[in-house]
Amino acid sequence: xxxxxxxxxxxxxxxxxxxxxxxxxxxxxxxxxxxxxxxxxxxxxxxxxxxxxxxxxxxxxxxxxxxxxxxxxxxxxxxxxxxxxxxxxxxxxxxxxxxxxxxxxxxxxxxxxxxxxxxxxxxxxxxxxxxxxxxxxxxxxxxxxxxxxxxxxxxxxxxxxxxxxxxxxxx
Amino acid sequence: xxxxxxxxxxxxxxxxxxxxxxxxxxxxxxxxxxxxxxxxxxxxxxxxxxxxxxxxxxxxxxxxxxxxxxxxxxxxxxxxxxxxxxxxxxxxxxxxxxxxxxxxxxxxxxxxxxxxxxxxxxxxx
Numbered sequence: 001x002x003x004x005x006x007x008x009x010x011x012x013x014x015x016x017x018x019x020x021x022x023x024x025x026x027x028x029x030x031x032x033x034x035x036x037x038x039x040x041x042x043x044x045x046x047x048x049x050x051x052x053x054x055x056x057x058x059x060x061x062x063x064x065x066x067x068x069x070x071x072x073x074x075x076x077x078x079x080x081x082x083x084x085x086x087x088x089x090x091x092x093x094x095x096x097x098x099x100x101x102x103x104x105x106x107x108x109x110x111x112x113x114x115x116x117x118x119x120x121x122x123x124x125x126x127x128x129x130x131x132x133x134x135x136x137x138x139x140x141x142x143x144x145x146x147x148x149x150x151x152x153x154x155x156x157x158x159x160x161x162x163x164x165x166x167x168x169x170x171x
Numbered sequence: 172x173x174x175x176x177x178x179x180x181x182x183x184x185x186x187x188x189x190x191x192x193x194x195x196x197x198x199x200x201x202x203x204x205x206x207x208x209x210x211x212x213x214x215x216x217x218x219x220x221x222x223x224x225x226x227x228x229x230x231x232x233x234x235x236x237x238x239x240x241x242x243x244x245x246x247x248x249x250x251x252x253x254x255x256x257x258x259x260x261x262x263x264x265x266x267x268x269x270x271x272x273x274x275x276x277x278x279x280x281x282x283x284x285x286x287x288x289x290x291x292x293x294x295x296x
Contacts (some may be wrong), residue, residue, distance in 0.1 A: 074192065082188055082206075083212045083234030096288035113192055114208035116278055122196070122203065129202055133281060142204075147289045152282045 044091040048072050051098055064105050071097055074113045086115035090136065093119055094146050100158065104165050123168060130168045132161065143168065172219045177256040181246045183215040186230050189239040189296075196288075202242055204281070204288035212269040212277040213284075217258070217286060219242075219266045226266075227294060233264055242291040252286045254279065 051068060075090040081088070097119045101109070109121035109132075118135035128150070132141045139161050140154040156164065187202045188194045194206050206214045216230055227241055241281075249256050255271040271277045279287075 001201070077192065080235075081191070082194075083236040083238075083264055084209055085211075086209065101202070110196065112194055112203045112205035114205040116208050116210040118208070120203065120205040120208070131281060131285060140281060142285050144285055144289065149286065152280065155265055169251070 016157050044075065044095060045072075046094065048098065051102070061105065063108050064101070067101055067108065067111060068098065070111055071101070071119065072107050074119065079115060084115055087117050088115075089113045089117060089119060093117065093134060093136055096136075097121070100132075100134065100161065103162055105156075107165065107169065112147075120165075123165065125169055126171060128168065130165070172217065172266075174258050174260060177217060177246050177258060179246050179250060181247070182218040182243050183246060183256075183270075184218070184226055184230060184241055184243045185215050185291075186234045186236070186238045187214070187240045189237040193239075195239050198271065199289075201205050201290050201291065201293065202240070204284040206242075207270075207284040207287045208278055212257070212271040213279055213287075214259075215268050215270060216264065217266045217268050221266075223294070227296075228265075229264075231296075238296050240296055241294045243294065244287060244291040248286065248290055254283050254287075256265065278286060 002057050002073055014039055014149075019063070048068065048071075075094055077086075077088050079085075079087060100121070101111075107125075109124055111124050112120045112122070114120055116131065116135070118133050121132040121134070123130040129144050130141060131143075132139065138154065139156045139158070141156065141164060142152040142160070143150040153164065186208065187206050194203050195201075196203050216226060218226060220276060221229075230241055231238060246256060249270060253273070255274055257269045257271065259267050259269045261267045269277075271284060272280050
């Protein structure tokens with residue numbers, strides 16, 4: 001059974017929502033459904049839900065919400081989802097990808113999981129394509145002009161990646 | 172078929188998911204390069220001088236997923252992109268092979284995967 005913090009009959013203390021965190025949850029998140037007990041607590045689901053709902057509050061486009069929902073669905077992929085023995089996509093990779101999408105909401109990438117536990121974002125602009133791969137430890141990219149290779153970069157920081165996306169749309 | 176090496180006359184095949192997840196780029200009618208990104212090198216099937224329909228049927232039988240398409244490309248494309256092609260017959264598939272970035276690194280580079288996605292031929296299913 002699911003209760004919400006806003007329910008006057010709820011018996012869940014705000015202090016018990018996030019394990020190992022002894023402070024109350026910000027009241028602006030009180031509308032989110034919470035599990036009856038902490039045993040089924042899903043931190044990633046909670047974070048994604050907060051992001052999605054915050055987007056709504058900020059009037060983010062429906063397309064962004066669709067992208068976030070798609071990324072969230074990657075957490076449900078089972079072993080061998082591509083027929084070639086691919087492993088599931090880790091929640092930490094999903095969590096790492098979400099802020100990158102949210103920071104470039106004016107450009108809507110195509111999103112794919114890979115068989116090497118990473119997520120790929122693909123941006124298209126003026127016959128150029130920018131493919132960004134995000135995994136547990138690295139962010140890298142490759143750029144093509146139609147079928148012609150332009151450049152490839154590895155070990156980017158999130159900040160450097162944002163600059164790369166900005167530069168790409170200046171091509 | 173030479174089990175020690177893949178020659179430049181050969182054609183290599185790979186299946187692409189239909190759904191869950193969707194791996195196709197509809198605008199360009201090709202697979203995403205993410206299709207070729209595997210942890211231990213990219214698995215493919217060699218043609219082994221078989222008819223295409225036999226190759227397609229065998230891939231569908233072996234992969235146990237619903238396929239959007241089967242894509243194929245020549246060994247020459249791999250050679251031009253410095254992709255290491257290694258015959259790797261397994262119990263259920265004599266025609267299995269692995270594509271690696273180089274002899275020491277199994278994961279294809281982003282450029283290599285991108286080249287395969289942009290230059291492969293598509294058999295729609």
